Amino acid sequence: MSAITDAALQAAPADKARGYWTTVGRRISRDKVSMACAVILALIFLSAVLAPWLGLADPYQGSMIHRLRHIATPGYPLGSDELGRDMLARLVYGGRLSLIIGILPVILGFLIGTSLGLIAGYAGGKVNTAIMRTVDVFYAFPSVLLAIAISGALGAGIVNSIVSLTIVFVPQITRVAESVTTGVRNMDFVEAARASGAGPFTIMRVHMLGNVLGPIFVYATGLISVSMILAAGLSFLGLGTKPPEPEWGLMLNTLRTAIYVNPWVAALPGVMIFAVSICFNLLSDGMRGAMDIRN
């Protein structure tokens, strides 16, 4: 009798193993807001990548007689800018640079900052002091000023502005990573892992990373919008992207003078920056919820 029940239980589908990330993926796919944001971001990404094949107008071709056309003017679905270039084409092409300059420094800062923070938080003591006090030095400067100073020292250019923005973000992410790691490190399950004889790297990989990455990840995605705005500032000062290259921050700056003439068109690059930032923020919020499997 008991043998039969045991066999039935053995065959029960409750036994199927499901990984942590599968669970997270399934939970986030049920979240409507996150999914909507993911779709919007995917569309913006795809349009930026596929820009040359979308049959758009030339984003560099200006026309003195078609300047500052309104939205939905025939031939100019989203109007034209102060030099008569097609706004739709420039927004789509601008996404290429803006997304790179918005996301790449955050990814780099995330990788470097998380590593530093994990090491500082896990090692503690003198290592912690050395890393965190060095990081504190960078905190002495406002982030805009720091980005301008580094960019100015390195010289104008997109690569240099990515480097300078990365340096701006590393201390911020390190600090978050360090505080989260310190909290997790003192939990009993880390002690238990040490008691089982695991080395520091195994403990970090298996027991720390999963519990630490969530909050850092959420914080870092919030920095993407900051990165885009800082990059726009650098472009404005001639340290980042140079005209006539389309980039949302630069476009916002150059269209600034047309705000009284054609406010809707002038606001469009800002709308793009806003849409991308808010989508990243909401998506990261959804991710945090999905990664916290206790709920």
Place this chain on the structure above:
Amino acid sequence: MTDAINETISPVDRLEPVEDVGGAAQPLLQVVGLTKHFPVRGGLFGARKTVRAVDDVSFSVAKGETVGIVGESGCGKSTTARLLMHLMKRDDGEIIYDGMTVGRALSLRELRRGMQMVFQDSYASLNPRLTIEQSIAFGPKVHGMADAAARALARELLGKVGLRPEVFANRYPHEVSGGQRQRVNIARALALSPRLVILDEAVSALDKSVEAQVLNLLADLKREFGLTYLFISHDLNVVRYISDRVLVMYLGEVVELGPVDLVWDAPAHPYTRALLAAMPSSDPDHRTETPPISGDPPNPIDPPPGCRFHTRCPFAEPLCANAAPKLTVLDTMGHQAACYMAIPGSGHSRAPAKGANAA
């Protein structure tokens, strides 16, 4: 014997336990002069002071026995456990496992297979991101077991601690109850085939009925796997139920140790007497009328000179404040106490005459 049984019953791979080298007469664990002082800064310009959390603690645990450690909060019970597990560095003292000095004859890695610990907080001691099966399989994998074998072992152990593996293996810690979680922690500790398990207040956070079940489980596992327990608790009833011998700690020192019945029936140290008198009784004729002990333990930063208990001891005499009494053997049963009242010819007015009670 137990190994033979395990092999015939279960086809599951196990880590080989650390080999028994000394035979039955050799204590499984000998602790000699274990000491841990924590430095604390005394304000901005104050002198550096030290908290004497564990001070010159020595004891031994025989193979197959259960030794209880009791004492108030802050007496150094948990610090002792963490020092034994090498989760924090000791300042002084030696830990000898089955005759092998840890750090010399026995590597730390080997010690960790031979000695495991169950923590008090069942939730905090499990990684919330790992399934129960993954948590249990982690230890064996660290020691070189293949993933599939470690998972099979985890399921096997879940069965041993009374949790159906097909129901619990893929659950997360927050999806099971406190008692079940503590069973998981026990399985996790057993996954490395230890011979000694330190139970640091392992049942203290459970409610009474669950606590009884887990205690019975511990007794069953001890028999099945031939385990030795070091059982740390503040619950004197539980300690008496499960322990063979007991160690009473006060302010980082061992004040009395001996067979549990002997210590309970004839406590030699006034602190032990006070602890036992503080136990609530369900018998109205044995009501505790006067508080057996008053005040808080003194600050361990500045332990009083001489006997550390003399500030609260009703029988304290001038000699108690001068020099600390040594832990002294009282009889042939291994009953020891560090109190001048128990040491023959010590000079305390209540001490037995020299040679009267000597072993």
